[in-house]
Amino acid sequence: MLLPARSIMIEILQILLFYLIFSFTIMTPLNIFNYGQNKFDSIDISSFNLVINLTILLILSLLSYSLNEIQKVLIIYYPSILVLLYFKDLTKFFKLQLNFIPILIMFFIISISVANNLKLGWDAKFFYYIKSLYFFEGKSLTDLKEFNAYHFHPHLGSYFWAFFRNMSFIDYEYFGRLFYVFIFVFSIFYIIPQKKNNLLVVLYLSLILSIFFQYKFFSGLQEILIFSYLMIISKYLKFFENRKNNFLILIFTALYLNLIFWTKTEGLVYISIFLLIINFCLNLKFNEKIIYSSMIFFIFFFKIFIYNYYSLNLDAQPSYNFEYLKNLNIKEIIFKIRIIFIWLVYYSLNNIFFITGIFYCIYLSFTKNFNNQEIKVYNIYLILIISFIFSAYIFRDQEIVNSIRTTMDRLVMTSSGFFVYMIMKNIDKIIKKKLTNN
Numbered sequence: 001m002l003l004p005a006r007s008i009m010i011e012i013l014q015i016l017l018f019y020l021i022f023s024f025t026i027m028t029p030l031n032i033f034n035y036g037q038n039k040f041d042s043i044d045i046s047s048f049n050l051v052i053n054l055t056i057l058l059i060l061s062l063l064s065y066s067l068n069e070i071q072k073v074l075i076i077y078y079p080s081i082l083v084l085l086y087f088k089d090l091t092k093f094f095k096l097q098l099n100f101i102p103i104l105i106m107f108f109i110i111s112i113s114v115a116n117n118l119k120l121g122w123d124a125k126f127f128y129y130i131k132s133l134y135f136f137e138g139k140s141l142t143d144l145k146e147f148n149a150y151h152f153h154p155h156l157g158s159y160f161w162a163f164f165r166n167m168s169f170i171d172y173e174y175f176g177r178l179f180y181v182f183i184f185v186f187s188i189f190y191i192i193p194q195k196k197n198n199l200l201v202v203l204y205l206s207l208i209l210s211i212f213f214q215y216k217f218f219s220g221l222q223e224i225l226i227f228s229y230l231m232i233i234s235k236y237l238k239f240f241e242n243r244k245n246n247f248l249i250l251i252f253t254a255l256y257l258n259l260i261f262w263t264k265t266e267g268l269v270y271i272s273i274f275l276l277i278i279n280f281c282l283n284l285k286f287n288e289k290i291i292y293s294s295m296i297f298f299i300f301f302f303k304i305f306i307y308n309y310y311s312l313n314l315d316a317q318p319s320y321n322f323e324y325l326k327n328l329n330i331k332e333i334i335f336k337i338r339i340i341f342i343w344l345v346y347y348s349l350n351n352i353f354f355i356t357g358i359f360y361c362i363y364l365s366f367t368k369n370f371n372n373q374e375i376k377v378y379n380i381y382l383i384l385i386i387s388f389i390f391s392a393y394i395f396r397d398q399e400i401v402n403s404i405r406t407t408m409d410r411l412v413m414t415s416s417g418f419f420v421y422m423i424m425k426n427i428d429k430i431i432k433k434k435l436t437n438n
Contacts, residue, residue, distance in 0.1 A: 014170055015111045015178065019104055021167065022182040024078045025053040031085045033092055039245065042096060047190050047232050050183070051255045054160075058262055061159040062306055066138035067166045102201045106185045106209060110218065111178050117215050118174055122406075124220025128158045132176065135162035142310045156262040157222040180224050187228035191235045191421040193428040200431075204424065211352050222263050223414040226270070229256045230417035233274070237377060240282045250278070250288060254295040261299060266388075266411075271296055273384045281376040328395070336394045343404045344389060347412045354412050357419030358382060360426070378422065385415045 026032075026046040033042060040048075060070050086093045120129055131153075134143055141155060157180075165176030185205075192204040217224045233256050239249045257274055261267035275296050279289050307313075348355045361382050364375045389411055396403055 011115060011170065011172075012112075014168065014175065015108060015115070018111075018164070018168075018175060018178050019107055019182065021164070022107075022179060023100070024082060025182075026050050026186060028053070028078060028081045028085060031089070032096070033089050043190055046186070048252055050186065051232075051252055051259065054259055055255050057160065057163060058156055058259065061135070061156060062141055064140045064142070066140070067135055067163055068138065071163075071167065100189075102205055103185050103189050105202065106188070106205050107178075107182055110181045110185065110209070110213070113213075113215060114174050114177060114181065114218050115172075119215075119219060121216055121219035121221040123153070123222075127153050128161065128220050128222060129173065131155055131158035132161040132165070132173075135159050136166055136176075141312075145310075145312065153222070154262045154264065154267070156259065157225055161220070177218065177220055181218060184218075184224050184228045187231045188420075191231050192424050204427075208420070208424075217413070221410065223410045225263050226260050226267070226414045227417035229260050230270070230415070231420050232256060234418045234421040237282070237374075240284065241373065246284060246288050247291070250292045251295070253278075254292065254299065257296070258299045261303060264414075266392075266414075268300075269388050271299060273381060273388075276384065277377055277380055281373065281380055283373060333394055336400050337390065339400050340390050340393050340404065343401075343408055344386070344412070347409050350409070351412050351416050353416035353419050353423060356423050357416060360419070360422060374422075378419070381418055389415075 026049050028049060029052060030045050030049050032045040032049070034045075063070075130147055131144060134147065135158065144155060160179050161173070161176035163176070164179045165171075165173055168175040188205060188208055189201070192201060192208075217227075233253055236249050236253050239245055253274065257267070257271045260270050275293060278284065278292050284292075348358065357378070361375070361378050364372075365379060389408070392411070393400060393404060393408075
């Protein structure tokens, strides 16, 4: 029997090993040093690699192969690709790892917190963890029909959970959840400025984590994934200001939205919001808008096809039904709007990113050109998200207060991810200005 100290040391070593494994997802299959004339930084290429690899895992999750069968191939494939990609760039490769040290530090800190607090969130305990067990035990997507509540939430986050848990030498479920931590920390690292100054990077990361971190966000709930994807998407929009590489960015934006769509049911709302933003807020060519819209519609119909192919239930939200909508009256709608408004104010004030995003949008609208592309994007996003939150509870056939208290804080937290890049960019401007004046 292992002594406690020795057992703890083994867990710590495995956390570090998992960081190494997770890092493969941002280093391959694109060489992060080969950005050529595209004007992308290595960290941009890393974000492309991440969404490519997550999309690969999504595709694998749709196949009738067990995790063991899939992992036997990937364990050979990824190290081989890594060696082939970087054997000419070994010096640059190892130097880059020094720049990624802040990711390792923050990943390790959060991972230790997760390892010391293994309580699962409510949805995680009753939905996501059970689904992950199906994949962990060698079953496939079609087998989820054995689980009575399988249709309440998409399966992708549970597949990630099972996939990486299955690679663990110690059979603790939380090692699978550490992949959520890695995605979160990488997305924060991606959006913060000052990549050449590790001290400032660590300070920025520490600032965000000290404000944002709560264990419940890493308790197996899927919202942290969407929060992270939205941060990355928000930075992608800066590329459209230069009107360069629009086609590539549109593809990778669509891929991240596809991940959101397969992670939570409200992913449909986010792909709809960005369909409107891309088509009406960004200065894109007509053919670029057509291509992006086509990709979004393909994403939508592809999911319908997969669900029909496996005879899965698309009616994921039984609390929304036509009979209830028919019987809604003006008095009840006004009552619900009043309750929603009060709670939305409360949860907004408890989420510094969301409330700052609101005030920043108001500030920009009155102090700058309202037709500025950035202002339009954030205003439209804010209006549509708030509209979604109101409509989600107005048309929901559940007791309003209980429904809000169990879900609204997560809706606000998730949607606030889109504002973090904007906030950090302006904090950096203030810091640079003060440093210049001094």
